[in-house]
Amino acid sequence: MLTRISPARRAALKRMTLALLVVISAAMIIIANTDQVAFQSLRNSVMDGAAPTLDMLSRPAAALDAAADRIRGLLAVYRENVRLAEENERLLGWQQVALRLSAENAELRELEKLVPEPATSYVTARVIADSGGAYARSVMVNAGRGNGVARGQAAMTGEGLVGRVAEVGSHAARVLLITDLNSRVPVVVEGSRQRAILAGDNSARPSLRYADAGGVMRIGDRIVTSGQGGVFPPGLPVGIVESVDNETARVEPYAALSRVDYVRLVDYGLAEALPNPLSIAARGSKRADFAAGGLLPLRR
């Protein structure tokens, strides 16, 4: 077929194809930016399709990482032992405190007839891909709906909050990190109880916005989730205030977000609180409701 077309016409055809594809890509950007469900099924199926390959490919890097950790551990074993012994001493003290508080808490709950908090369960998943770009902060993990992962679940490391499950395939999921431009987490300053929204801007340190007037934020203050909006339970450790100036305070996350290998996806029984993404037609009227509920609408 093609051999019959003259070279000049073939070149013209190729130019037209290129132009057409540019137009299609531009249209995709516009649609994806305005309608968050438009490409959801494409996203999920590509994610599921690629997950086994990405899982396999990320193993050597993870193995190298683990080997490097082991070597570092061996080199530092004596110093580490001394440090751990000291830490153990300190933690034993805390254990006593925790036991006392736990007993006291149980008694108070009994007195108040408090409704018990919903049981939590979690899935540990390995990071198999990251966003690899300057404009998004998210990671893909090798657990999905089949493993009990659901949208809105909190992603944690031992240190603190990493992000929120934003997309779920059948055996892979995407976690939107708290540093992403689109991440908004209602938080509270521990101690002063000043509320704010932790807003990511793709930098390593998300900023605190819309803080309650009147409160004073100090460097080193602990930031935890406030539980407002109902997506995360209150009290999950997020980070500490790292800098404060006239306009914004920035938070250093507890979790080392730039090199997370494993995350725990925790189901606090609250996942239903995160509204499903809406098609563009239904959105106008709902937007106000989310904002009123303390949860800002999120893309993706």
Added chain:
Amino acid sequence: MINLLPIATTIVAALLSIEPFHVGGYAGLTPAFTLMVTFHWTIYRPDLLPALFLFMIGTIQDVLSGGLPGVSAVTLLLARAIVLSHRHYYADREFPFVWAGFTLLAGGATLFLWVLHSLLAGRLLDLRGPVFSAVLTVSAFPAISFLLGRGQRAMMGAD
């Protein structure tokens, strides 16, 4: 079989872009591997890296990296269109000339993406990360180009 080298290397570049290396801060600064590979093959063998394939790999890369679908595709396709129109300047030129051309392209792509993302976000975004990533991209280009050139000669004969 041999003619699949450009496509295969572009797929490898896309995978390399989203591979988690667990190095602090690396994820945000990953060099634009697919742009380097697209530039190389568009100069030397554009017939073996069709626009439709660039569209597909760009879209898949966007989806897997959690970006907006279409952003990488449009970047790679525009890069192809620009490079195709100056292709004859680069053929048979010394490497520094090609590298300078790639530097211009990478700079243009960085600016394009920054403007696009700023428009989508409705405010000016921080340009430091993207600029640093562009510097890494331009610095990594000679090595990637060398490898691609070796592969090209080994598998396709001199072009």
